[in-house]
Amino acid sequence: MEIQLRVNGKPHQSQVEPRLLLVHYLRDVLGLTGTHIGCETSICGACTVLLDGKAVKSCTLLAVQASGGEVTTIEGLASNSQKGSGNGAAGNGALHAVQEGFWEKHGLQCGYCTPGMILAAVDLLQRKKNPNESEIRSALSGNLCRCTGYQHIIEAVQYAAKKMNARKPLKMSASSGRTP
């Protein structure tokens, strides 16, 4: 089947088997290996990417289901990452506030859950500017981390929220668009 989608801002057109998982399309076809596979059952969230701005688990979505959509992977999160290599892999872009938070607050150890965790946190902060601890815990409960015990991840998200709010002081968008 033919699919067309944008990944990290770059258009892609591919012929794929109908059964090809989105995560395998991203990793094996596009070479974007920053998105990881942890469980194949939607539990661990290591494969989390943004599809049309919302966090989804790419291990239980077919590539064809993402056709026509806009996908953001961890490689596309830093601000000028598209200028990097041809496949949208990140290079020397300015880190997203959530990435920065994970670095500042030691929100990762082995790093395997991290890309999914970061994108789930981005999704949360798009929906809620100032989540409290319990809201962060709840929003990240679909992403498992076996190393950190989550506490530094909570602090990383709080750091990012603070930083993002400081950058964009209190201006609500009039045209809310499709962001929930």
Next chain:
Amino acid sequence: MTTRFIGKPLKRKEDPRLIQGLSHYVDDLNLAGMLYAAFLRSPYAHANIRSVDLSKARRASGVVLALSGADIDGAIQPVPCAAQIPDMKSGARPVLARDRVRFVGEAVAVVVASDRYAARDALDLIEVDYEPLTPIVNPEKAIAKGAAPLHAGHKDNVAFKWELEGGDLKAAFKAADKVIKQRIVNQRLIPVPIETRGVLADYQPGEGQLKVWSSTQIPHLLRTQIASMLNFPETLVRVVTPEVGGGFGTKLNVYPEEAIVAYLAIQLGKPVKWTESRRENFQATIHGRDQIDDVEVAIKRDGTVLGLRCRVIADLGAYYQLLTPLIPTLTGLMMTGCYKIPAARMEITGVFTNKMATDAYRGAGRPEATYLIERVMDLVAAELKKDPVEVRRKNFPQPKDFPYATPTGLIYDSGDYQKALDLALKIADYKKLRQEQAKLRKEGRYTGIGISTYVEICGMGPSSAMPAGGWESATVRVEPTGRVSIMTGSSPHGQGQETTFAQMGADILGIDPEQVQIVHGDTSIVPYGIGTFGSRATAVGGTAVYKSLQKVKEKLARIAAHLVGSDPERMVFADGKISARESPKKSVPFGQAVSAAYVAKTLPAEMEPGLEATTFFEPTNFTYPFGTHICVVEIDAEIGDVKLVRYVAVDDCGNVINPLLVEGQVQGGIVQSVGQALFEEAVYDEQGQLITGELMDYALPRASDMCWIETARTVTPTPVNPLGVKGVGEAGTIGATPALAGAVADALAPFGVHHVDMPFKREKIWQLMHKDGRRVQ
């Protein structure tokens, strides 16, 4: 040495690549012409294999090769077991089952195909004729009279018996006012690193080199074992561990797939990759714990513990993995915990059952020991109606007692258990907690307070006490540009050695951490090393780094002194300069002294050029971190739900290189323990099916399951190494389960309950609080 970086919470050097998706784990690697392997695994726990028909699979589209156990018979040696216990019986795991399968998930055949979907499809075309046999699942039944032995040539399912006794046990029990008996079960766990295992192998026939990329904690040991298993020259095997997505002991092992994928690459002359699925990871990667402990404790009325006797049934599973038999013996060594118990005895029976092998899972035998002794202390307190704090305090060795010799033959290096306990009580405001608890009980609310004062054995360890060497290597090479490379045998998988070792390099050489690069996980670059496990990376690996840095520093001091006309002893390394203490004018930039070592025109007489030092550090003892954890839970009597209310952890891991990373290790370890206490349990049914075979059925702790963890530290350096560091990778996991269990038992005390086996699932707790559907009181 001025410490600008050691002891500071530096951000990790590893992180920029990891937070941008730029790092590479095994499955991220792709080589030209790469093929994919998939394994067919037994659906039976116990069966004879009558035949394996690969003909359809071999004809399937994209399939390059399909092999059964018979096809590779003799070509690959079984999985090695490094642990040896006197008179232990054979139980080697064949890399592919030949005549019989002994656990669900045991590999029976392998398929290689052009892509991963084709390889997986072909598995469905393999026809195996099994003759099912009666599975032996329960370890007590396995050693009961008449149980059929799993392994040919054995008379029963006892793999080994191991005994340890110290002190006068008879006298202890004779002098006792009371003897308390309890069965304590430490359930089987599935470790679940978020990255499963993966192997990529490539063989270049012309060069003769076999390259193996594996998600492992022990690249060098793996190289040796692959060479042995394949009878391949070790010098031509290169093992690389790229990024490793968590190990927790599961990757401190050698697995059939590592040897088979390497074998396939040699046979096909093409790169072959295998990535474990999560279901395979549950079935065929090592499990942890699984002990039944029957304990008896002799006590005086005042709470003094006189002696401890314990019979352990350790369910090993069907075969030995690398360290399987060793793990329960660590429980024996640590059975007296942080108490002055003069006499102790443990008898372990290692048992074969139709399950996956158990082996080292974070803590490896010591969480079981801590759980055992801490539950015992709580039971003593309950029996004597004393405060659990008081009973613990009464039995502590005092700081003056260190080094402290245990009846199990260990020498605890240093400790101040009272201090950590006092700090934890203060942070938790223990007195107030007890008052609140009493008040809430009157309102019909059930909170419980649990205390764990633990000591653990880590910094593994002196080679005399280790199965395959306990030293660690480090090479420090100052490159001609002044950049420093540190090659460490402690191959990390999330611990952050790239940061902590750079902090050490920077302080010792008076340069910036950015100038120090840590190299690890490539056997062709790094000197032979042991690996990262047993909380040893800093205590043993870090000491090797420290010693190599000192050697390089001494040489640089001689060079610099020669250049400025001073004495090497008077040279100070700071701010990128090497200067004589007596005069700021007598100073040379770090890079210039380095350059002199390579240009080699102005070196002191008889000095060799170059600037590189290697150390193989052999520790003289283990290290013994300790601490106190206090946990508060509230149980919802309506549904039996256990909610964490507070968690206070005071840990003492000696000196600290990076407090941020220590905190991360402690928090992560605690949450792993919360998993064991509240949710996790590997359940095999009577047919030996692993019914918790996926993350859908095996619950790991989520962010929303946790309360805030309040951490603090006391600092009691170890005399075992010059850094004074003890290690912290497993402390959280070792210290936490008893605190959680104590809290649950305490909450259930009004219901007459003093001990509950983990995990504390709702139904189990609810049943304890209800009889005939009504709340008991």
